[in-house]
Amino acid sequence: MINFFRKIRRQLANDNKPLKYLRYAIGEIVLVVIGILIALQVNNWNEERKEKIQEQRILVGLHNEFLDNHKVLSDRINLLNNSVDATTEVLSLMGTKTIEQTNKNIDSIIWKSMLFGNFNPSNSNILELIQSGRLNLVKNDTLKQRIYDWMQMLQDTNEDFKNQDLHGNVHLANYLNKNYSLKNLQLTDERLEVSESSKLFDLNSHNVFNDIQFENILHQQLFWHTIMRDHYKELDSLANTILKITTSHD
Numbered sequence: 001m002i003n004f005f006r007k008i009r010r011q012l013a014n015d016n017k018p019l020k021y022l023r024y025a026i027g028e029i030v031l032v033v034i035g036i037l038i039a040l041q042v043n044n045w046n047e048e049r050k051e052k053i054q055e056q057r058i059l060v061g062l063h064n065e066f067l068d069n070h071k072v073l074s075d076r077i078n079l080l081n082n083s084v085d086a087t088t089e090v091l092s093l094m095g096t097k098t099i100e101q102t103n104k105n106i107d108s109i110i111w112k113s114m115l116f117g118n119f120n121p122s123n124s125n126i127l128e129l130i131q132s133g134r135l136n137l138v139k140n141d142t143l144k145q146r147i148y149d150w151m152q153m154l155q156d157t158n159e160d161f162k163n164q165d166l167h168g169n170v171h172l173a174n175y176l177n178k179n180y181s182l183k184n185l186q187l188t189d190e191r192l193e194v195s196e197s198s199k200l201f202d203l204n205s206h207n208v209f210n211d212i213q214f215e216n217i218l219h220q221q222l223f224w225h226t227i228m229r230d231h232y233k234e235l236d237s238l239a240n241t242i243l244k245i246t247t248s249h250d
Contacts, residue, residue: 055137061125062147063246066239068122073236076119080229086112087222094215106203108188110180113218116168116225118161119232121154143245150238157231164224172217179208 086109093104126147129135138144176182181201208214 051137054134055139058125058129058134058137059246062143063243065122065125066242066246070236070239070243072119072121073232073239076117076232077229077236079115079117080225080232082112083115084222084225084229086110086115087218087225089113091215091218091222094209094218096209105188107184110176111185111188113221114168114172114176114185116164116228118165119157119235123154126151140245143242146238146242146245150235150242153231153235153238157228157235160224160227160231164228167217167220167224172221175214175217179206179211179214 089104089109090106090113093106129138129147130151135144135147176185181198183198184201187197
């Protein structure tokens with residue numbers, strides 16, 4: 001095709017027809033420019049198509065990741081709901097008579113009040129997207145903002161979990177270790193295979209339910225259970241929002 005245009009241009013030049021030659025030259029330039037523009041447009045379409053495919057993969061990965069996070073958060077919220085109820089029930093027994101205490105399974109209630117768990121999120125996709133800069137491939141600005149909100153909320157949650165962990169595994173555990181039978185408490189946990197109660201501890205002969213220190217520790221336990229439950233509820237709400245956005249990516 002190029003040789004064809006060159007042949008015509010050479011012929012016009014040899015015929016000494018400058019006006020026709022000029023017109024032809026301009027036309028040839030226009031055709032070349034149009035060809036370049038078309039090539040650039042095709043290239044842009046290809047790049048956009050590739051980016052769209054990458055974005056779809058990112059959205060699918062995020063969706064699956066937040067499905068996992070939602071499941072774990074639901075488990076954590078249910079666990080803390082039970083722990084809050086149990087701690088509240090233990091607190092209601094403070095200062096009551098022994099006869100009232102023995103109408104309930106005290107060991108089981110105290111054990112449930114101690115239970116909580118950390119939330120280790122599935123964040124591999126998010127971290128890779130942020131660190132590599134590929135998060136910019138996501139066109140939905142709301143989704144990108146929700147992801148940054150998620151990371152900030154996780155940081156706040158982890159800070160408060162340290163306090164919950166310190167209180168539950170140090171303050172409460174130390175108190176019970178000195179004033180209660182951990183063996184009796186663990187009787188209620190089927191995973192531990194504890195088959196008989198302690199022969200060294202008798203609840204009726206101890207005064208834990210009239211100890212202000214125990215009551216104060218329980219109040220702090222209730223406080224941190226409630227704080228962490230609220231954190232997990234907020235995270236779960238945000239996870240559900242991200243799930244909705246990534247569901248409608250088609």
